[in-house]
Amino acid sequence: xxxxxxxxxxxxxxxxxxxxxxxxxxxxxxxxxxxxxxxxxxxxxxxxxxxxxxxxxxxxxxxxxxxxxxxxxxxxxxxxxxxxxxxxxxxxxxxxxxxxxxxxxxxxxxxxxxxxxxxxxxxxxxxxxxxxxxxxxxxxxxxxxxxxxxxxxxxxxxxxxxxxxxxxxxxxxxxxxxxxxxxxxxxxxxxxxxxxxxxxxxxxxxxxxxxxxxxxxxxxxxxxxxxxxxxxxxx
Numbered sequence: 001x002x003x004x005x006x007x008x009x010x011x012x013x014x015x016x017x018x019x020x021x022x023x024x025x026x027x028x029x030x031x032x033x034x035x036x037x038x039x040x041x042x043x044x045x046x047x048x049x050x051x052x053x054x055x056x057x058x059x060x061x062x063x064x065x066x067x068x069x070x071x072x073x074x075x076x077x078x079x080x081x082x083x084x085x086x087x088x089x090x091x092x093x094x095x096x097x098x099x100x101x102x103x104x105x106x107x108x109x110x111x112x113x114x115x116x117x118x119x120x121x122x123x124x125x126x127x128x129x130x131x132x133x134x135x136x137x138x139x140x141x142x143x144x145x146x147x148x149x150x151x152x153x154x155x156x157x158x159x160x161x162x163x164x165x166x167x168x169x170x171x172x173x174x175x176x177x178x179x180x181x182x183x184x185x186x187x188x189x190x191x192x193x194x195x196x197x198x199x200x201x202x203x204x205x206x207x208x209x210x211x212x213x214x215x216x217x218x219x220x221x222x223x224x225x226x227x228x229x230x231x232x233x234x235x
Contacts, residue, residue: 015177019059025175026053029183038184084109087144097219098148100227101135105144108136113231114178116191116200119156120224127167130224131156132191132202134176153221161191195232202228 016022023042031041045053054062086109088102107113113136120130133156138144146152156163158172161181165171173181182190182199191200200212208214208228215227 015175019056021175021180022054022059026051028172030171032184087139088148091148093148095219095221096217097221097225100215100217102148104135104227104229105139109139111136111232113229114193114195115230116161116179116202116228117154118202118224118226118228119154119222121153121155121222123155123165125167127165128223129156129163129165131163132161132189134161134178136178137176162189191228193230193232198230200228200230202226 016025020042023045024038026045027038027041031044032038035041035044046056084106086102086105088098088105091098091102093099093102101117104113104115108115115135117133117135118130119133120128123129133154138154138160147154158170159174161176161179162173162183163171173183175181178194179191179200180194182192187201187206188203191202192198193200196211198210198212200209201207202214204214209230211233212228212230215229217225217227219225
């Protein structure tokens with residue numbers, strides 16, 4: 001069933017701790033390149049120059065409503081006895097990339113692991129695109145059965161952590177429920193896990209970070225694929 005606009009906004013605010021984080025999610029690297037100021041970029045977003053956004057008052061109201069609803073959601077989750085259905089179950093997978101995703105599916109669905117997928121390939125127009133995808137978030141928001149069965153291809157888009165179309169130079173970055181995108185750090189592009197605050201580094205010349213690993217894969221389906229796995233420890 002399709003969500004109302006209010007429900008979508010309510011879902012959105014739960015991803016961000018502050019109103020500034022919410023505004024930052026709508027600021028792109030291209031905005032910062034031209035404006036040279038994060039504060040100015042935020043003001044342009046807040047004033048509606050980047051599309052419809054919540055005012056600070058609306059954001060605070062929806063945050064309070066989401067926090068009030070959280071206990072009921074948690075109880076419903078923990079009281080559920082239904083087993084997790086894996087989209088990869090029963091599939092005969094031949095490609096290394098799809099096999100690796102299947103191996104990580106249960107851990108990403110259960111919250112024991114949060115993986116980031118890097119893909120570089122060509123879209124349906126033949127344009128080279130690349131991006132970073134929050135695997136756990138995609139599993140929650142999309143049906144992965146068509147991907148594992150070969151009916152659809154996993155490709156990065158503007159709603160993912162990072163996206164770039166190298167032909168059109170269009171780019172976007174969006175923090176997810178699991179990761180905050182840090183794109184103005186001297187060390188380059190970083191992703192901060194929102195649960196344990198540990199940073200994942202995608203620079204191939206640097207370590208992946210504490211509790212994180214980097215896996216390069218040879219795939220017959222994509223030009224370039226890398227998986228970054230972050231293990232989430234529970235106290």
